[in-house]
Every structure is written in C-alpha cells, then in structure tokens.
Amino acid sequence: MSANLSRRRWLAAAALLPAAFALPRAGRAASRRIVCAGGAMTECVFALGHGPEVVAVDTTSLYPAAVHALPKIGYFRQLSVEGLLSLSPDLVLADRDAGPASVLQQLGGATNILRQFDGPLSPASVPDKMRFVAAALGEAGKGEEVAGDIAADMRTLADAVARVEVKPRTIFMLGTIRGRMAGRHTAADMVMAIAGAENLGDDFDGYRPLSAEGIVSLKPDVVLTMFQSNEMPVAGVDLAARAAEDLGLAELPDAARPRVIPIDGAALLAMGPRTAHAAYALAAQLHPDLDWPSLPARPWVA
C-alpha cells in the first residue's frame, strides 16, 4: 500500500516535470490554494502550469497522475461547503455540472472564491473553458496561448476528418457488462461526431441499455468502450480483447465481429484540454486507411 503510494507520488512528480520546464514560473502566487471540482477544471489548471497550487480535487479528476496524491472532496455534484472551506482555498474552480446548487450558493455567500464555468459541455467550448480558468488564475495571456493551441488542434482534427468518406457505423458503450449505449446529446455523441464516426444511437437521447444481441443486431463496424485514465498503463492486458469478452462479442465469427476500441473516458468525454488529442487519436484508429500525421506535442497531453 505505502509502496504503491510512494510510487504514485513519484509518478506525480515525474508528470509535473515537463510542465515545470515548459511553463514560466514567474507571476504565480506560490501560496495560492486551488480546489478543482470537475476533471476538465483540474486539467486546465495543470495545463496552465498551476498544478502545484492545487490542494484538492474531486473524484472525477483523474489526470494528471499528480492529482491521485491530493485530498478528495468527493463526487463533484455532492460537494460539501464546509469540506471545501476547511481546505482554506483561495480559489474553487467548478465545472458547469458541479453541485449541489444549494451548496455552491452557500459557498458563494460565504466567500468570493468560487468560479463556476457555465459554458456548454462540448468540444468547441474547450478553448473557452481554458480562457475561463486562465482568467480565474490571473493568467489571461497564457490562457489565450493555450486556448489558441487547443483551437488549432481542433481545426487540424476537423480538417483531417473532413477527408473521411465513409463513416464507420459506431456504438459507444458505457460499461461493458450490462452496458448502456450512448444516444443523442451525450458527450460520447459529440466525440463520435468530431472523430468521424456515425453514432448508431441517433434515435434517442441519453443512454439506453443494450445487450450483446442488441449490439450485433445494429451491425456496427466499431464498438467504443471506455476506460479511465488511471487504468491505462496495465501491462500485458489487451483492453480491446477484454472489452470484447465483457460485451459478449468475443465468440462471434470474425466477419460479424465489430472492432472494439477502448477509449480514455476522462480524456475524451470530460471536454478538457486533452479532448482534441484524444479525439484525433480515436479518428486515427477509426480510419486506419488514411494518413494521420501527429498533432504537435502539447505539455498538457502526456
């Protein structure tokens, strides 16, 4: 347990290194204490080089690895005003869906430290989210720069996807055992759209359970499944094979078996700084016949 913890700390430190080199340390109040509620908020803060100031995060914040060592304020929709205040933060950054509303109202009543992003949850809003966080940190200039990079990556992605002629028939499954399929107005739907996939769940909103038989009957080319960022580096485990097994697709004849692509849920669906890269990587996997030159390396994408 403790060995694991120290390894995590070490990983955390390692993950911070590039950020520390890439970003100027000047103009930052070293004593500032930031609490993030929402994975995308956390990623933005780290992308702007203010990771060391983060003192606590919510349970949806899984990236970068440094956050695993931080205290947890619980699920980002079940915050506790006193829990937040007990961290004596100078800034609480909350994503759009953070809550409950009454707790945030109380926090707002007590102090002037809450900044909640109220833009839409979409890939297109990521640069705005970055600017919002940057403004809250007093780093407008830096924010503009990072937001510009992300917007540029998004454009590169859009241009590359524009070459796609046949979009693969795709299902996104939330959970593999008794999983549910993504329909319209979901983060998964938006990601499929920008990565050049046709979402087969185009006749309903939200999520809907789908059995193995249901998957087969929809004749998908691709099934997307999700894993969490923190599960990623499991050596010797073929995530795609395991997901196919769990979905009940492993036994199908090769011709009928859809390709199973596991995606990093936090990177893709949280609509944070890593979304452009993650969607680009997904597009490359969806369309292996096309040429996908790498996106420029960004410090906020490991």
Added chain:
Amino acid sequence: MTFIDIDAPAHSGAARDRRRWRVTAILLVLAFVAALAAVATGPLAMSLRGVIAWAAGLDGSALSEIEQHLIGHVRLPRVIVAILAGAGLAISGCLMQSLFRNPLADPGLIGVSSGSALAAALAIVLMPALPVWLGGFAAFVLPVAAFVGGLVATLLILRIAHFSGGTATVVLLLAGIGISVIAEVAIGFLIFISNEQQLRDITFWRMGSLAGNGWLQSGIIAVPVIAIFAFAWSIAPALNALSLGEDVARHLGVPVQRLQRLIVIAVAAAVGTVVAFCGLIGFLGLVAPHLARLVIGHDHRWLLPVSALISVVIITFGDLVTRIAVAPAELPIGLVTGALGGPIFLYLLVRQMRGAA
C-alpha cells in the same frame, strides 16, 4: 417544556415517572451536546473557546469572517434542519406505528417516500430539459418536486383506500405497497434512460444529505414539523386508544376515520418536506419510536417527545460523522442512520418474534 405529564396516572408509579423524567433529561443533555458539537466542530477546525466567546458576544473578533459565516449560515441552520428532520421523522414514525398498530411500521408505508423518490428522480432526469429562466429557482425544483410527489402518492393511496371502503388500515397498507412498487418501477425506468451523472444524482439523493440547507430551508421545514408535533401531542391519548384497535378507539369516542386521514396527511406533509430538502433518511422513523418505547413505555404523551429526542440525538451526531469522516468530502446521512438503524431493526424484529412465540 411542552411535555409535562400533568395527570400522570398514579398507578404508573412514582418510580416510573422519575425514570421517564431522567431519560428525558439525559436525552435533552445529549441533544444539546450533539448540537453544540455539530456547531463547534467540523472539517474546518476552530477553537471551541473562540466559538463560545463569539457566540456569547464577548469577543466579536474571536473568529475569522469565514468562520463566523460558516457557523452562522452553514452549521447553525444545518443543525436546526437536523433537529427538525429528526423530530419530524420520529413523530411521523410514532403516528404510523399507531395507525397501523404495528411497531415495525414506518412513514414509507403510506407511499410518501416512494412518491418523493420518483418525483426527485424525474426532476433530476428532466432538469436539463427545464427552461433556463428558472435560474435561481433551479435549486428549488428538486425539493418542490419531491414534496409534491410525496403528497400526490399519499393522496392517491388515501383515495384508493377510500374508494375500496373507508380507510381500513389493511387497504391503506396494501395500496401503499402497490404505489411503492409502481414508483419503484418508474424510478427504474428513469434510471434506465438516465446518464451517468443523473444516475449518481439519483443514488446520492436516495441516501440523504443535510448539506446545503440554510435558514430559508430550516424555516420551511419548521412549519410542518412543528405542526405535526402539536397535532400529535394534542391527540396523544387518542393515539394510545388507537393502538389498542380501531374499534376500541371508536368506542372511546375517537373519530377514528377522520383521525386516520389527518394522521396520513400530517405525516405526508412533514415527511414530504423533510425528504424534499434532505433526501431519504432511512430508519429514523422506525427505530426512534422503538427505542423510546423500550425505555419509557407506550404512553404517547411520553413516547412522542422521547422518540423525537432520540431521533434528534442520532441524526445530529450522525450528521457530524458524515461531515468529518471523509473530510473534505461528505458521507450521505442515510448511510449513517442506516448503519445504525439496520442492526437495531433486526434486533427488534428478532425480539418481537421471540415475544410473539
């Protein structure tokens, strides 16, 4: 003190009365200590001396501004909500147990919890579809929905019971079970179409929480809770009679049918309001009257205040646990009351079975 037992029957014995007073006094002290602890401690540590100095008005600067705000606008109303919720649930439990003449009855039996849960789930899943202009009122969509849902379910059950001839408690009970099953199915369907976030919201709501309740909420909850206490207190002797049987109560001049309807509506209003702002808080309504009965007997003139006090002590300490156990995050209060209540319930069940054999 509202519960002085003026004409205590002589045969109850001076010893038993002394015991009852002693129990009440101990519970009052415990409740006071719990409330004090809940106000003075929490994830944000502050010195007890500072809290007392500030509260007594001796030293206005003993606490920082944030600490003052935290005590005045977060902890204090929350403790008051805890006290009101605890008392309301316990009184409702007493009323339900007398109504159904079953010590294992709880407020959930008349459908108020399932109705609230369904409406809350509905509000959670449909919230994104609500018009944006709700703005500041958004925080009240869920409580209002939960309250209305609880009341509607209860009125529906009353109606069914009435439709099939009087408010016979058996019919009431069965109608309650039926409505609960339907509500559960509907919640299942909502879960079916919900997204991950909504699913978690529904789950958390059903585990209850006192978080986020301020003075406004405590003021709103106070109305039905004080009303149900006054009502229950005024009918305490009739409740004693009712627990011997509807016919016995009727022969003693109790307007049984009217009383039953009033009880059901009062419980629906009180529990509905508590549930609206605190979510489902399991087992308090069942366990508190039970524990009270063990220590002071079945006379409602004692049972009502004592079970309310027991419930207040449990929920206030329980809420303190939820706030500090996993700080800076928070546990759902239903987990704590359930963790206490479940084992107690089983113990009582076994005890009752043995007694009946």
Added chain:
Amino acid sequence: MGPNGSGKSTLLNVLSGDLWPHSGSVEIAGRPLAAWDASDLAMRRAVLPQNSHVAFPITVGDLVAIGRLPYRHGRPGSERAAVAWALEAVGLGSFSHRSYHRLSGGERQRVQFARVLAQIWSPDGAGNDRVLLLDEPTNNLDPAQRLGIMRLVRQLADQGIAVVVVLHDLSEALRFADSGLLLHCGKVVAQGVITDVLSPAHIASAFEVEVGILTDQQGLRHVAVVDQRRAG
C-alpha cells in the same frame, strides 16, 4: 344468545354503532346513536369486543387508563380512582405495573374488561343511563373467574347499568340475566324474560339440540344437553 353465526356479534355491533342497521334505529337514553356527540356517548356506553390484540408493550395500568379517554378534560384525580376501582373489580388490584403481554389469556380478558369498566366509572358511583355491551366476556376464563365476572356483571346491572352480554353458556344466562334474546340465523327465536326465552323448545329450535332444564339443590337452574344417542 344463539348458535355460532346466528348474528349475536352483528347485533352487538349495531348496538355499539360499528354497523348501521338497514332499518330501525338504536337509541340510548331516548336519543338515536347518530345524534350523540362521540365523547358524550363514550362516557355513557362502553363496549368489550370479543378479542383484542395489543401490538405494543404496555402495562396493565396504562391499558386500563386508556378507558378514561373520554374524560381527559375532567378532574385529574378521577383517572387514578377509576383505574384502581376497575382493576379491583375484576380481581386484578395488584396487577397495575405488570406487563399486559406476560399475562395469561384469562387475565388479559379481565384487563380488557377492567378497561371497559373504567370507561363508565363515575365518581358518584351512579350507573344511571350507562350501557355496557359485552361480547362473550367469559371467554378464556376458568370456572371461578367466569363466576367472578358474571357476578360483577350482575352487580353492575343491579346498580342500574344496562348490560347487554353475548353469552355462549346458557346456564350462566339463566342464572344472571333478567331478560334474553335468542337468535337463530339472524332471526329472533324468542325474546323477553330469560326463563321464558330459554325454554327447552326455544333452545331446541335455535340450537337444533335437545336440552333439559335441571334445578340443583340451591334452586339454580342449569341447561343440560341431552345426548340423543345415549337416551335413545
């Protein structure tokens, strides 16, 4: 009186107001039941149902005190006096602190009876216009207890209380009642003075059994069932 299913309890329920008659009306002290205020009525008329299930732990004293419910706005001391008197009357004077659930079936029956007595007790002891409806009060009792209860019932009647008792034991009826009503399949077989009602002929037509009326040395009359197979 009457065989099982003849309508005894139903009639008692009509008298107590639990059931409403299709025709006719029930009057107490010349006033129809519906015209009574529930509380006033409860001070005049008490009912002992056939079986009472008590779901909660309660002491004998508390249970009997519930009978004083209609008087809760009256004099404070009267409750204790009524309870003490009622328990004394059923021979359970020392049982006040005992738990109801630890009593035998017969004792429970007597406690319930005491509750009903407490309900119509008044400090001046006068029983005028008071009505007691008892549904088989001697159920579950041993012979000595039955005798005790029936003597008490007689004594209450002698004080001027109108007592309506559903009885199975015809000998008890003959011995303690002034007048009787014999039912069969919901119809009145006979009514009037008890000795006339409980004639062998009436009993035979109501119970479909042959009986003889025996008189013992003390002049008490007993109903004895004739076993036809043996007699024949």
